[in-house]
Amino acid sequence: MSTLSQTLTELVQVAAAAAGHADAPVALEPCVPTTDPAHGDYQSNHAFRLGKALRTNPRQVAEAVRAALPAHPLVASVEVAGPGFLNFRLDDAALADALATAAADPRFGAPLPGAGRTLVIDYSSPNIAKRMHVGHMRSTLIGQALDRMFRFLGYAVVSDNHLGDWGTPFGMLIVAWDRWRDEEAFGDDPVAELLRLYQRFRAEAADDPALMEQARAETANLQAGEPRARSLWERFVAVSMAEFDQVYRRLGVRFDETLGESAYDAMLPGVVDDLLARGIAVEDEGAVIVRFDEADGKGLKDAVAVVRKRDGAATYTTTDVATIRYRMDRWTPDVIVYVTDVRQKQHFQQLFAIAARLGVQADLRHVAFGMLKLADGQVAASRSGGGLVSLVEVLDEAVRRARAVVDQRADEIPDEAERAAIAEAVGLGAVRYADLSQNPQSDVTFDWDKMLALTGNTAVYLLYAHARCWSMLRTAGVDPGTPRPLALIDPTERTLALSLLRLPEIVATAAEAARPNLLADHLFGLAQDFSAFYLACPVLKDDVEPAVREARLGLVAATARGMALGLELLGLTPLQRM
RNA sequence: GCGCGGUUAGCUCAGCUGGAUAGAGCGUUGGCCUCCGGAGCCAAAGGUCACAGGUUCGAAUCCUGUACCGCGCGCCA
Numbered sequence: 109m110s111t112l113s114q115t116l117t118e119l120v121q122v123a124a125a126a127a128g129h130a131d132a133p134v135a136l137e138p139c140v141p142t143t144d145p146a147h148g149d150y151q152s153n154h155a156f157r158l159g160k161a162l163r164t165n166p167r168q169v170a171e172a173v174r175a176a177l178p179a180h181p182l183v184a185s186v187e188v189a190g191p192g193f194l195n196f197r198l199d200d201a202a203l204a205d206a207l208a209t210a211a212a213d214p215r216f217g218a219p220l221p222g223a224g225r226t227l228v229i230d231y232s233s234p235n236i237a238k239r240m241h242v243g244h245m246r247s248t249l250i251g252q253a254l255d256r257m258f259r260f261l262g263y264a265v266v267s268d269n270h271l272g273d274w275g276t277p278f279g280m281l282i283v284a285w286d287r288w289r290d291e292e293a294f295g296d297d298p299v300a301e302l303l304r305l306y307q308r309f310r311a312e313a314a315d316d317p318a319l320m321e322q323a324r325a326e327t328a329n330l331q332a333g334e335p336r337a338r339s340l341w342e343r344f345v346a347v348s349m350a351e352f353d354q355v356y357r358r359l360g361v362r363f364d365e366t367l368g369e370s371a372y373d374a375m376l377p378g379v380v381d382d383l384l385a386r387g388i389a390v391e392d393e394g395a396v397i398v399r400f401d402e403a404d405g406k407g408l409k410d411a412v413a414v415v416r417k418r419d420g421a422a423t424y425t426t427t428d429v430a431t432i433r434y435r436m437d438r439w440t441p442d443v444i445v446y447v448t449d450v451r452q453k454q455h456f457q458q459l460f461a462i463a464a465r466l467g468v469q470a471d472l473r474h475v476a477f478g479m480l481k482l483a484d485g486q487v488a489a490s491r492s493g494g495g496l497v498s499l500v501e502v503l504d505e506a507v508r509r510a511r512a513v514v515d516q517r518a519d520e521i522p523d524e525a526e527r528a529a530i531a532e533a534v535g536l537g538a539v540r541y542a543d544l545s546q547n548p549q550s551d552v553t554f555d556w557d558k559m560l561a562l563t564g565n566t567a568v569y570l571l572y573a574h575a576r577c578w579s580m581l582r583t584a585g586v587d588p589g590t591p592r593p594l595a596l597i598d599p600t601e602r603t604l605a606l607s608l609l610r611l612p613e614i615v616a617t618a619a620e621a622a623r624p625n626l627l628a629d630h631l632f633g634l635a636q637d638f639s640a641f642y643l644a645c646p647v648l649k650d651d652v653e654p655a656v657r658e659a660r661l662g663l664v665a666a667t668a669r670g671m672a673l674g675l676e677l678l679g680l681t682p683l684q685r686m
Numbered sequence: 687g688c689g690c691g692g693u694u695a696g697c698u699c700a701g702c703u704g705g706a707u708a709g710a711g712c713g714u715u716g717g718c719c720u721c722c723g724g725a726g727c728c729a730a731a732g733g734u735c736a737c738a739g740g741u742u743c744g745a746a747u748c749c750u751g752u753a754c755c756g757c758g759c760g761c762c763a
Binding site for chain 2: 151277396397412424452453516618630636646
């Protein structure tokens with residue numbers, strides 16, 4: 109199946125060729141929805157590019173293309189407007205059929221542009237022995253949404269949680285454990301105890317250099333596989349993972365792989381040797397470094413990455429090179445996506461430049477999202493920033509606020525367990541949508557009220573529209589999965605149908621651009637279109653003719669399906685009642 | 687110092703990678719429950735898209751410069 113935009117774009121391509129412009133050196137410009145319904149439904153701006161390339165009046169080119177357009181059932185009329193816009197008006201009956209077909213399809217009529225391609229996506233990646241706080245939220249939520257969208261597009265996706273589970277912090281923890289551990293506290297809240305030990309180590313080591321020496325020795329023991337260090341490390345990892353898993357379960361996040369930095373330790377010496385042997389890295393002041401220049405990218409002028417420190421230890425750059433190698437060997441992915449905050453941008457530029465020199469063929473993408481800031485301007489994810497709100501605390505508060513609203517409807521939803529489930533979906537949805545409805549690259553300021561808002565452009569609005577669809581379907585006794593004919597008469601019905609039919613192309617654009625907010629925006633518009641339809645078009649009222657009622661129920665069912673699809677791709681739980 | 691990013695309504699942010707009259711939410715003001723769900727709907731007010739040039743049929747979007755703000759910059763990840 110193809111999208112409306114694809115269908116029209118192909119028509120323009122055929123027409124341009126027929127009009128004698130097949131050789132014009134321009135990329136085909138995809139058809140896009142018009143901004144104003146007065147201009148039709150979709151427009152092509154291709155004539156402007158053609159006109160420029162051919163040095164002719166774009167209006168004339170547009171006329172020629174229009175004259176050469178093959179007939180198509182979807183197209184009701186085509187007009188040339190303004191300086192050379194080609195405006196399409198789509199046929200009502202054909203649109204209705206297209207939507208009916210999409211609504212009956214489990215994939216909502218979406219093509220599979222990712223079919224046959226493998227994509228590794230690396231996100232969340234928290235540090236062992238630390239607590240997930242609000243600063244960790246973005247990678248997890250954005251990554252999860254992209255993960256789901258890429259799967260929907262047909263990619264064979266491998267999601268990988270690249271844990272920070274290796275290195276000197278564990279040497280420090282082992283030393284601190286031996287000296288200051290409180291077994292009882294560890295039993296009650298192991299991660300809190302590990303945090304306490306880590307912080308105490310940092311404080312004491314500031315005055316006692318010998319402690320750092322011990323930590324280095326324990327780190328070396330760990331890396332050498334010394335049993336005691338190893339078993340402590342395993343214990344630390346286990347208790348941390350147990351806590352992370354609770355959060356992941358709650359958020360519906362599921363990884364195919366959880367290969368932390370420790371998984372690559374054995375590969376590191378080989379990586380450094382190889383980089384040296386190939387002349388990619390050189391020795392410098394006792395360390396091994398890679399130098400970059402402007403040929404690697406503007407931002408890498410005079411940049412240097414250390415791949416082996418003077419003390420012989422590898423760095424995270426080395427680990428990341430090893431990780432790319434491993435992924436290429438194991439999955440031969442076409443694409444590898446990293447979801448981290450923007451501060452790591454240069455690191456990834458360097459990493460990708462090294463990969464290019466190694467001949468790695470995959471398309472490496474860094475989704476660099478903006479930082480989460482606190483109200484006072486402090487960066488929430490900074491290592492120095494203590495006293496941060498824990499992620500679980502945010503989620504709990506969100507659910508609590510949602511629960512207060514849901515309980516007001518206790519007469520309609522008497523079942524306590526159902527209200528709890530609704531509050532969970534609404535509360536977590538609010539947090540998720542607050543983040544995903546923003547362009548990832550923007551910084552976000554942590555604001556309880558904004559993040560947990562339940563009115564306006566929020567998850568609630570979308571969930572509510574979906575629940576209202578279901579309410580109508582329940583009343584009418586209609587199963588949205590059953591195919592039914594549609595008819596589009598009222599302008600609000602047409603607008604809603606067009607919005608629904610655009611969903612597949614929006615998902616594709618949002619995933620490739622790594623911007624879940626494009627999908628969030630579209631769903632918000634979809635919910636607004638549904639509201640306009642709901643206001644203008646009675647469905648279940650007594651004076652509605654049976655045929656009209658049936659057709660409108662079909663539209664409602666299609667809306668429910670489209671909304672549910674979009675919500676799930678963003679990680680939200682669509683509710684049939686709330 | 688060098689590099690990267692940002693600056694759009696009172697506030698928080700979108701703006702489909704150059705298209706037609708710049709949009710939401712919150713807040714403000716004024717209307718909608720004899721109901722197919724008011725967690726909603728309708729309407730109003732609110733803009734020199736930081737500033738100055740440039741590119742072209744056309745710029746919030748691309749280029750150059752300036753001013754602020756943020757982030758990063760070889761042995762942390």
